[in-house]
Amino acid sequence: MSKKNKKPLRPKARRPRGFEDKSADVIRAEAKLIAAAFSVYDSHGFEPLQTPAFEYADVLGKFLPDEDRPNTGVFALRDDDEQWMSLRYDLTAPLARYVAENFDALAKPYRRYQAGSVYRNEKPGPGRFREFVQCDADSVGAPGAAADAEMIMLAADVMRAVGLKEGQYQVRVNNRKLLDGILESAGVSNTEEGAIQRLQVLRAIDKLDRLGSDGVEALLGEGREDESGDYTKGAGLAPSAIKSVLGFTTASSDDRGKTISNLEKLVGNSERGLSGCQELTDIDTILNSVGIGPDRVAFDTSIVRGLGYYTGPVFEVELLTDIKDRKGRPVQIGSIGGGGRYDDLVSRFRGQAVPATGFSFGVSRLLSALERLGALENKSRPPVFISVFDRSLLGEYFRMAEDIRAAGIRAEVYVGTGNITKQMKYADRRGAQIAIIMGEDEHARGEVTIKDLVLGAEMAKAISSNEEWKSSRPAQQSVAKDQMIKVIKSILEK
């Protein structure tokens, strides 16, 4: 920099809270996950899409993931023309905008996949970032259960493609229409008041794991006082309705067909409920045809999915360990993603129904789950390290590196200025397995020295004196240059 600038105060090198740098291993592993998912979507004829990071705030609307805070949670700023822009908080709202903007130009069903950073202006915590990558596939314009079955199948196939074995994951499917139907049969009205009641019922069911059947029963009826003395008002359902809803929570079985017939009894004559059952039947038929059994995709009435915008089938992908709990069920790592049908998201732009269904997973979340399951393959191999023993031979070193790369092996020449001790320390920190050294004498003889750094480190442990080390020079050999690649390969193959 020129000397005209006054010396500025030194800024502190630091990141904003909740934003992370990703290491090489994580980047490579995440890229592999995304490539695996993309390959599944691509093989099914989905097309990639990329939308920008910014959308107009009114376009994103209030479809925020957290219903309780509809107006916060985004990063927003004003453009030059005073319009508010927000960074996208998911990939679904921008898709709805894209489809509405290009409606006539798109052949429908429009099926796309996309991965990209999304942004949440929330309090960060451990493993909870304000920027993270989601990977989505969606199908817009198809109202039937075939499109839902396809998304569910894709979810299961993506889990297989990223390296999970059967028994390590399960897609669990529910349908929003079922509970609606049960409540309709139980006389919960379709009015605004009924909507609040439905939400209370959903939230009560979502607490089944935590509060047990009795707690949920109380929340469905009059209400419940917890240990701290706080009182939660109940949904105020009649006893018969409570019975139906509790029956709903226990309607799932390992047999998908059995689950459907249980549900058919519960929904009674409700048209909406019966339509929900028919959709599950259609999904079951397609899954059976392609050989996806209940171990990979189950029907499970406990699946709620927080998002308010779902209108039909919903599903979550649970990752499982082979550790069993007291009841003999596999211990859950938890949901790494999910999806479902949302028929109203595009219609808000167009004033006409545009059916849609999709699947989304968090890439980091899946990656850390895979790590816990031990389902991650090993890391990238460090490059062969070519030390600079004699600066006048730099050109030779670069030529040797080219030769090694031409054999498909990563290679680097030391481009720093340290002496040979410093260079070997660098090679060690880089995790290099092989170092190549060539001085002027060797060059004149057409030879190079190849060191196996891993073997060398092992042997060093067994050698007691410096003198012994120097005289024996273990794990290092002088070879003719035209044998170099062969020797490198044989060391790497060990």
Add this chain to the structure above:
Amino acid sequence: MSKKNKKPLRPKARRPRGFEDKSADVIRAEAKLIAAAFSVYDSHGFEPLQTPAFEYADVLGKFLPDEDRPNTGVFALRDDDEQWMSLRYDLTAPLARYVAENFDALAKPYRRYQAGSVYRNEKPGPGRFREFVQCDADSVGAPGAAADAEMIMLAADVMRAVGLKEGQYQVRVNNRKLLDGILESAGVSNTEEGAIQRLQVLRAIDKLDRLGSDGVEALLGEGREDESGDYTKGAGLAPSAIKSVLGFTTASSDDRGKTISNLEKLVGNSERGLSGCQELTDIDTILNSVGIGPDRVAFDTSIVRGLGYYTGPVFEVELLTDIKDRKGRPVQIGSIGGGGRYDDLVSRFRGQAVPATGFSFGVSRLLSALERLGALENKSRPPVFISVFDRSLLGEYFRMAEDIRAAGIRAEVYVGTGNITKQMKYADRRGAQIAIIMGEDEHARGEVTIKDLVLGAEMAKAISSNEEWKSSRPAQQSVAKDQMIKVIKSILEK
């Protein structure tokens, strides 16, 4: 959505100015470019890095690409704790922050590659977006010309990896120290005034193409009045200095060694100038060793690079057509990227010199250049289309699609609700080459109908009457199900 919500005003589906949606073809082509570049960097032992979209504003500092507007051009907002955060405008400033933040943990030279969106809050225009993808490689901690030679070599190898032939690109290298040295020899002082003069000289040289030698000569001396009568004050150099600078602009030849010896004469006894010449010599040696001739990498004193932060070797990658201009030189598409040495960018955090050198290119810019050069490979093949002739056979259709995919061919089942006419229209809009149709009778016989849609469209042109069409049913055949894959392959291979 529930009915409780008041019907909102319909938002208009639109994007903020200067932000784009990317189409499937562009996404695939860009991903291929990035993968090709990454593969080159990876083979040289560089490691991937990802930094977040946001950085603290003081961390990004004033190292904006456009020196004339140091405080504008970024998207910034205030975090909850009142600190200003900005979206990154390039990948270099975040790298400097990353290296400074993790200085002791990093083995140096630290060599990383990264691709990602960068954001410029500027007036958008045709082909000028406010969000675009850059692809960078940098080497931090190596002061010597070997690191620069490596970056230049990488730039040339990336161009080859993305599919450019020799003669379609040229990396053009200059060194900031040369002009500094020439001006030093010519008595331009090293003071603040001298710095302004150097900047004026750089800008004058940058106008050589547009103004010619006479115009530049005027700008180096007293100044120049343009056609509109506007007067630009000159750098005020003495005649002998002007002669040296003009000599510098014409010092390049096709022979790299010859160029260096021309430059050695011009820099005289200036230490800085001689150091610049020595660096070019070192770079030349390494390039020669790995067989990179002047057709791929040339020394060119007209390369300026706008950025103020460069301190040594600088280079640009020019894409060339085989169309020749009047002087027999290839017509230039222009620079698609470049780089150079910037030894002060990390030191602003640490107060100690941290040498660095890098290469960056704009992915969209390279892609559109490749399109103009006809160097892009053909597009992704659309999926085989399986129509839904009979809804009761949906499961069968999905199973057939699985079979086709298992043979490595993209396939999709129609998940919409249109009739067969609508379905074939959809297949057509999707660009499908093959459609599969199977009704109940065929299913009972174990057969499917395979339509070659491309051939069918051709034949339709030659057929005059509807009757003839219906009776001959061209480009369509009924085959046994176990022959389906074979027939599909034979059609696709045509």
